[in-house]
Amino acid sequence: MKRYSRKREAILEAIRSTKSHPSAEWVYAKLKPEFPDLSLATVYRNLAAFVESGELVSVAVVDSKERYDADLSSHAHFICQQCGDVSDVDIHGSRELDKLASEYLGAKVERHELIFRGICHNCCENSDIAG
Amino acid sequence: MKRYSRKREAILEAIRSTKSHPSAEWVYAKLKPEFPDLSLATVYRNLAAFVESGELVSVAVVDSKERYDADLSSHAHFICQQCGDVSDVDIHGSRELDKLASEYLGAKVERHELIFRGICHNCCENSDIAG
C-alpha cells in the first residue's frame, strides 16, 4: 500500500507550482533547502511514480533531461533550442487527429504531442544585442 | 575541409535505406559486418554531423536512444510505447501552425513535430494472443 510522505507531496507540489516544465534536478534544487536530507534518487523515484499514476506527464527530453508537466490538459509546447526553455502553447489537440492516425496505422493511438522548436523571445533579444 | 570517407557514406546510406528511424546502435550493428573495424564513436560522430548539416533529422528519443530520419519532409510520427517502433504518419504540418505559435509566443518558431503515441498494430495483436 502507498504511504504518505511529505517529500513526495512536496515534489508533486513543486511541479504544480510552476509553468516551467521542470526537470528532476530543478525539483531537487528547489526542495533541498526545505529538505536538507533530500536525495536525488527520491525525486527520480517519485516523479516516475507520478507519471505512472498519471498525476504528471513527461513533456519532452531537453538536453538529455526529462521535463515534467502537471497540466494534464492537451496542449502544445514550445522548446527553445538555445536556452532549453519549455513553454505552453495554447493550441489544443483534437481526438479527431488521434482517430485519423489510428486508422492510418491500424494502431491504438492514445495521444499525441505537438512540439514547436525555435528560438524563444528572450534568446532572440539577447542575440540581437550580441550580434 | 570535409574529406571523403566510405564509412560516413555508409552511415548516411544506412539511415536512408530504411523507414525504421534507426538509432546509432542499429546503424552500428548493420554496418559492422561490412566494416569490422567500425567504431560506435564514428557512428555517433557522423550522425551528429549529418544532423548539424541538415542531411538527417533527429525524430525522437525512444527508450533513451536517439532516433534518426533521412526523410526531411514535414511529416508526423507514431511511437509504439511497447516495442519502441517509430513509424511515419502521413499528416503534413503546415507553416501556418508555426506562424500561429510564433505570434502566440513572440518567438522565432522554426518547425514543429507531431508525435502520436500508443500501441502499434503488431503489439496489439500479440497482446491479444497473450491476454
Added chain:
DNA sequence: ATTGCTGCAAACTCTTTGCATGAAG
C-alpha cells in the same frame, strides 16, 4: 510489527571526448 519510503553510493546506459594512428587530398 509490518512494510513502504528514503539516502547513499554504486551501477547502468547512451553518448561524448582525448589521443595516437591511419587516410584523403
Added chain:
DNA sequence: CTTCATGCAAAGAGTTTGCAGCAAT
C-alpha cells in the same frame, strides 16, 4: 605533408537500483 577521420578506451551525464535504516500505518 597537412589535417581530417577513426578506433579505442576512458570519461560524462542523467537516471536507476541494491541495501540497510527510518518512518508511516
